[in-house]
Amino acid sequence: MVFATKIDLAAELEISRATVQNFFAGKAIGRENFHKICHTLKLPWHEIADLNDDPELAPEDFERAINDDCDSAFYSHDINLDRFLLPPVQPNLIQELRQQIRVNIQQQCGSLRVLDMSQPRQLDHLYTEVKVLEKISSRRRLSVSDLLRECVKIDDRPYLKNTALERSPGLSAVEQHSKLIILGKPGAGKTTFLKHLAMQCITGTFLSDRVPIFISLKDVAEDAYPVSLLTHITQQFAATTQLVSEALTQGKALILLDGLDEVKEHDRPLVLQAIRQFSAQFHANHFVITCRIAAQDYVFEQFTEVEIADFDDSQIANFAQKWFTNDATLPIEFLHTLFANPPIHELATSPILLTLLCLIFEDSRTFPVHRSTLYQEALQLLMKTWDASRHLDRASAGKMLSLHHKEELLSRIALLRFEQGDYFFRQQELEQSIWDYRRTVAQTAIASDDLDLDSEAILKSFEADQGLLVEQARGIYSFSHYTFQEYFAARAIAHPALGSALEMPLQKLVNQIIDPRWHPVFLITIDLLPDPDCLLQLMKQKIDHLAQDANLSPFLTWLTQKTAAMSTPNNAAAMRAFYLELELGHLLDPVQGSCLLSHSLDADGSIAAVLKTNGDLALDVRLARLLTLAIAPHFEREPGSFTLSRSQSLVQALTTAFESAQSLDPDLAADLHILQSQWSDLAQMSDEEIRFQADWKTARSTWVAQLRLVLDRHRNLGHVWSFNLHEKRLLKQYYCANQLLLECLGKSGSATQRLMQKSLLSLPIVELNTPVTVARSMTLPDGSVPLVPSIKSDTK
Structure with a gap:
């Protein structure tokens, strides 16, 4: 029987x-x-x-x-x-069957075309190795504090990715487990990985004793009733039915079942039963099933589950190298631009969003200046386009809300949690937010008990259907990418429905101007506002109040004087922020030093344009760089650890500044020439001399003090400002707020830029005739007379 x-x-x-x-x-x-x-x-x-x-x-x-x-x-x-x-295996069965189904597998799995690709691309030319997590991230029992410790911090932003978990190659997991379920977020690369398995198997590169059978479970459910995998396979391989039957019977098939989450809800019980029956009947075969991670609410007893891990930087680089094949410089440009922009870099950990970024960069060799445009395209992809492109119509609880209501609900959640400083949220808190929104805003006339049930189902749909909210541990969620939380928070602030009531949320936003965590929200809000003038004016007023509160009139007076001497009305705001950074960058950020010409200080390109024609400004830049290098910690020489090559960058900076000064200021050039000779003598001191002299640090301090006096005398730069810790903190807030304002100006319209730059030309608290009192040493550290005579700052 x-x-x-x-x-x-x-x-x-x-x-x-x-x-x-x-x-x-x-x-x-x-x-x-x-x-x-x-x-x-x-x-x-x-x-x-x-x-x-x-x-x-x-x-x-x-x-x-x-x-x-x-x-x-x-x-x-x-x-x-x-x-x-099992009957004995026929010697040539696998080879013969591979030859007969190779064309079929190649058509199913050999190419890839997604999003806006103009034509299919060969899968093996694009495929990047998949890594999997043996432990499903959402099933971990961790606290919020545990998750915060797991976060990678980049520019004080949490970098939410599961690469902190132990990862192993996806092929190894398939080889190790004969019955495997691969879970993953939307766009994680599940189908691509399954196609790669099929192609590797059909060529004998992987599991060479088996033949691949690739099946879309959505197609199985739509084919006919009753649902039968065996019938579907027989129809798919009609020309080789006998050989396929023998391979199944003898346990020589690699059964690849793709997209369990794509099966319609009313068909799912039948498909689940069909899989169980088929895997029991042909138990000796190798099975791999893919499914979205939050769509799985069932158990296959004999199957092991793993989760596809986010891409790490090496995978991102590998993908980019394979994508940009027509231009050898494009992969390098893409990765440089990507890694220099942490919010966009964060998106690239998702394969589908990385593909979108490559498509965008391929067209323009850059990313959009207005990041909100990029985020809107990415969200459109996740919330609508990705499923629509594959003709999927998910009948989930998410359909209780329109796309507009989903975006509005996510915006409310994002802003509320951002205001509370939360990166992770408990499930019951999210469900309460959903309940409140549907009851008050969407005005849903549903019984309270049903609302409770629907709230949980809607939350799960945000995870399973769009992947925008992700369960990071049992009952604890976050946005899939922190930058999406920033975008939705900005969207809630700039909501067009607010109309005349918009000033209140903008004022609340401006109150956060000294908190760097909110700065990305400012930049996105500027993008989203149809008219950003109100926000820019509120920011200007807040910055003026910061200056008043700081009580730093002497420094601000110097800043106004220096700016007035070097700027025009059209670039005054950018110039003041520029000199603020030149003078205090190394003091306020001793690790990074002065960034010098960072794009945040040159939001409209005016500084770069002036540098090409204004030798005085270019000379100030070179002198500021020279001072930054001179006071850098790595020039603290210790015996036996110093060589001439370690000071090469400083020597080069000295030479460049000297060459610039020769035509602009011969007296300055003469003083720099003396400093060149002195530094050369210091740098070439032997270790033996240092052991007996034992005053390298004193000699270096003397040289730096002489450099400061030269800069002060000739260029009104390089002062030793005596700030206490409180004043430094206030100055840093003022400094960062100015940087933010300039970057926001760069994203606004040109008319607004000109208006704001003129209004920022002077500070109301600064009296231009107030002499600047600069705290400086009138004698050098060794007690000697300064290289140049000191002069009173009020002559500047």
Whole structure:
């Protein structure tokens, strides 16, 4: 008698499915049932149990096992049913079948075309190795504090990615587990990985003793009723039905079942049952199933589950190298631009969003100046386009809300959590936010009990359908990318429906101007506002108040004087922020030093344009760089650790400044020439001399003090400002707020730029006739007379 499934066998023998399952798994079952199964299947029970070869089974126990009438547990040892149930393998079956189905597999799996690709691309030319997590991230029992410790911090921003977990190659997981479920977020590359497995297998590169069978479970469900994998495979390989049947029977197939989450909800129970029956009937074959991680609410007992990991930087670089094949410089440009922009870099950990970034960069060799444009395109892809492009219509709880309502709800959640400083949110808090929104805003007339149930279902749909909210641990969620939380928070502030009430949320935003965490929200809000003038004016007023609160009139007076001497009305704001950074960059950020000409200070390109024609400004830049290098910590020489090459950058800066000064200011050039000679003498001191002299640091400090005096005398730069810790903190806030304002100006319209730059030309708290009192040493550290005579700052 032939039985199609284990379920049929259990029904025929009137025993439980679990007993039959345990029999095939080599687990202990009752003696009577063991004999009954063996007899029905015409199997030699003593060979299957390997009782004669068991060294721990005494002869009397063997006899008792045969004659015992009680239904005690029967010891089944190392059962290998394949040698009894499977027919012998035909020698050329695999090779012959591969040859006949190669074209079919190539058509199904050999190419890839997604998003705006103009034509398909060969999969093996684009595929990047997939890494998997053995432990499903959402099933970890971690606290919020645990998750915060896991975050990578880049520019004080949390970098939410699961690369902190142990990762292993996806191919190794498939090789290790004959029954595997691969879970992943939307766009994580599940289908691409399955296609790669099929192509590797058909060429004999991977699992060379098997033949691949790739099946879309969505197609299976839509084919016919009743749902049958065997029927679908038979129809798919109609020309080779006999060979495929033999491969399945002999356990020589790699069954690749793609997109369980794509099966419509009403078809899913039938598909699940079909998979269970098929994997039981042809249990000796190799099975791999893919499914979105949050769409899985069932268990396949014999299957191991893994999760596709986010891309790390090496995978991103590998993908970019394969994508940009027509221009050798493009991959380098792309990666440089990407890694220099942490919010966009964060998106690239998702394969589908990385593909979008490559398509955008391929067209323009840059990313959009207005980041909101990029975020809107990415969100459109996740919330609508990605499923629509594959003709998927998910009948999930997410359909209770329109696309507009989903965006509005996510905006409210993002802003509320951002205001509270939360990167991670508890499930019950999110469900409450959904409940409140549907009750008050969407005005849903549903009973409270139903609203509770719907809130959980909607939350799950945000994770399963769009992947925008992700369960990072049991009951704890976050936005899939932190930059999406920033975008949705900005969207809530700049909501067009606010109309005349817009000033209130803008004022609340401006109150956060000294918090760097909010700066990306400012920049996105500027993008989203149809008229940013109101926000820019509020920012200007807040910065003026910061200056008043700081009580730093002497420094601000110097800044106004220096700016007035070097700027025009059209670039005054950029110039003041520029000199603020030149003078205090190294003081306020001793690790990075002065960035010098960072794009945030040159938002409209005016500084760069002036530098090309204004030698004075260019000279100030070179002198500021020279001072920054001179006071850098790596010039703190210790005996035995210093060589001339370590000061090469400073020597080069000295030379460049000297060459610039020769035509502009011969007196300055003469002083720089003296400094060049002195530095050369210091740098070439031998280690032996240093051991006996033991005053390298003093000599270096003397040289730096002389450099400052030269800069002060000739260019009104390089002052030693004596700020206490409180003043430094206030100055840094003022400094960062100015940087932010300039960057916001660069994103606004040109008319607004000119208006704001003129209004920023002077500070109301600064009296231009107030002399600047600069705190400086009038004698050098060794007590000697300064290289140049000091002059009073009020002559500047």
